[in-house]
Amino acid sequence: MAGSTPGSGIASVAAPTLAGAAAARPLRERRWRTLRRAARARLAPFGAAVMLLAIAVALLAPALSPHDPLKQNLNRALARPDWTHPMGTDNAGRDVLSRVIWGTRVSLVAGFGSVAIAVLSGGLLGLLAGYAGGRVDGLVMRVMDAVLSFPPLVLALALGAVLGAGLTGVVIALGVVYTPTFARLMRGQVLAITAREYVDAARALGVPGWRIAWSHVLPNATAPIVVQASLSVAFAILAEASLSFLGLGVQPPAASWGSMINAGRGYLQQAPWIVFGPGATLFVTVVGLNFVGDAIRDALDPRLRV
Amino acid sequence: MVRRHALRNALIPVVTVLGLQLGTLVGGAVITEYVFALPGVGRLVVDAVFARDYPLVQGVVLLIAAGFIVSNLAVDLLYGWIDPRIRHR
Numbered sequence: 257m258a259g260s261t262p263g264s265g266i267a268s269v270a271a272p273t274l275a276g277a278a279a280a281r282p283l284r285e286r287r288w289r290t291l292r293r294a295a296r297a298r299l300a301p302f303g304a305a306v307m308l309l310a311i312a313v314a315l316l317a318p319a320l321s322p323h324d325p326l327k328q329n330l331n332r333a334l335a336r337p338d339w340t341h342p343m344g345t346d347n348a349g350r351d352v353l354s355r356v357i358w359g360t361r362v363s364l365v366a367g368f369g370s371v372a373i374a375v376l377s378g379g380l381l382g383l384l385a386g387y388a389g390g391r392v393d394g395l396v397m398r399v400m401d402a403v404l405s406f407p408p409l410v411l412a413l414a415l416g417a418v419l420g421a422g423l424t425g426v427v428i429a430l431g432v433v434y435t436p437t438f439a440r441l442m443r444g445q446v447l448a449i450t451a452r453e454y455v456d457a458a459r460a461l462g463v464p465g466w467r468i469a470w471s472h473v474l475p476n477a478t479a480p481i482v483v484q485a486s487l488s489v490a491f492a493i494l495a496e497a498s499l500s501f502l503g504l505g506v507q508p509p510a511a512s513w514g515s516m517i518n519a520g521r522g523y524l525q526q527a528p529w530i531v532f533g534p535g536a537t538l539f540v541t542v543v544g545l546n547f548v549g550d551a552i553r554d555a556l557d558p559r560l561r562v
Numbered sequence: 563m564v565r566r567h568a569l570r571n572a573l574i575p576v577v578t579v580l581g582l583q584l585g586t587l588v589g590g591a592v593i594t595e596y597v598f599a600l601p602g603v604g605r606l607v608v609d610a611v612f613a614r615d616y617p618l619v620q621g622v623v624l625l626i627a628a629g630f631i632v633s634n635l636a637v638d639l640l641y642g643w644i645d646p647r648i649r650h651r
Contacts, residue, residue, distance in 0.1 A: 521597070
């Protein structure tokens with residue numbers, strides 16, 4: 257994709273005309289940078305399109321799905337993809353495409369819901385820790401370190417066990433898992449911002465502490481939080497699929513991409529389309545959301561541009 | 563010369579990622595063990611979750627977290643060995 261950009265052609269023609277090898281080197285580096293930028297410029301709209309499409313599909317699921325996602329038709333079980341069932345049917349004769357469409361709701365609710373919980377709780381905890389300092393800071397951050405010491409999926413699994421299987425449990429569990437990241441990020445931002453002159457000025461004017469934190473520190477600390485949040489949504493969707501795959505997410509017969517992949521796993525030889533539909537959708541959605549996250553990061557912090 | 567001067571300095575970020583990756587690896591192993599029916603701790607914790615065997619869940623999660631912390635400690639100690647200029651206070 258990137259190799260077909262016009263920049264590469266111009267650069268490779270220009271390269272031999274340069275006399276020394278030393279002069280050719282920066283040109284090569286420049287060519288790579290152009291290639292990367294071109295690739296990224298094309299990927300961001302693709303990511304945004306995927307994200308908007310996923311949101312539209314989730315909202316319009318009842319209108320878009322060609323069949324009832326739960327209706328079984330054992331006469332048409334494990335049917336190949338055709339015009340009536342574009343993604344085939346599963347072992348109970350349910351339409352895979354309709355189930356993928358309804359599963360989009362589950363994935364997006366899990367992705368955006370858990371990240372929203374993490375941003376709110378992590379942001380507030382980080383603000384509290386960074387602004388209050390001292391013992392509060394120590395206590396909050398040690399608790400966050402304790403949460404960070406668990407591998408994410410294992411912690412989500414354990415929390416899911418306590419909260420019970422179901423979408424609510426998964427959303428809360430993933431929210432807790434992602435909270436420390438945002439708490440740390442927010443604390444770092446708050447520490448950097450409270451050292452600025454305008455905070456000193458506000459303090460000298462007698463503005464109450466909570467008001468400085470709310471209207472002077474918080475708005476200036478949001479940029480990295482937004483970046484981290486946009487990247488976390490993709491990971492959260494993947495994590496929800498993993499948990500559903502293990503059987504902790506939405507319970508059957510309701511459809512979720514992860515649980516569909518798990519259910520179709522046993523039929524991989526006879527009917528690979530059961531796994532292919534949700535698998536490909538999951539892949540495209542996560543890749544698209546990652547592109548969006550990268551684009552937001554580049555737009556907000558040009559120094560991080562790779 | 564390469565091994566002594568280049569490798570040592572290049573190794574530090576690699577070792578950092580190595581330590582962090584280990585935690586992700588254990589998390590990923592849960593899925594892998596489930597798919598390939600391997601009798602590991604990952605599968606044990608999944609089975610314990612569905613059997614509502616909370617003490618077992620706690621124990622396995624504690625074990626995995628302890629392993630993660632030990633591996634991160636090992637990484638911190640490795641820094642000192644790779645680059646003697648790094649001294650812990």
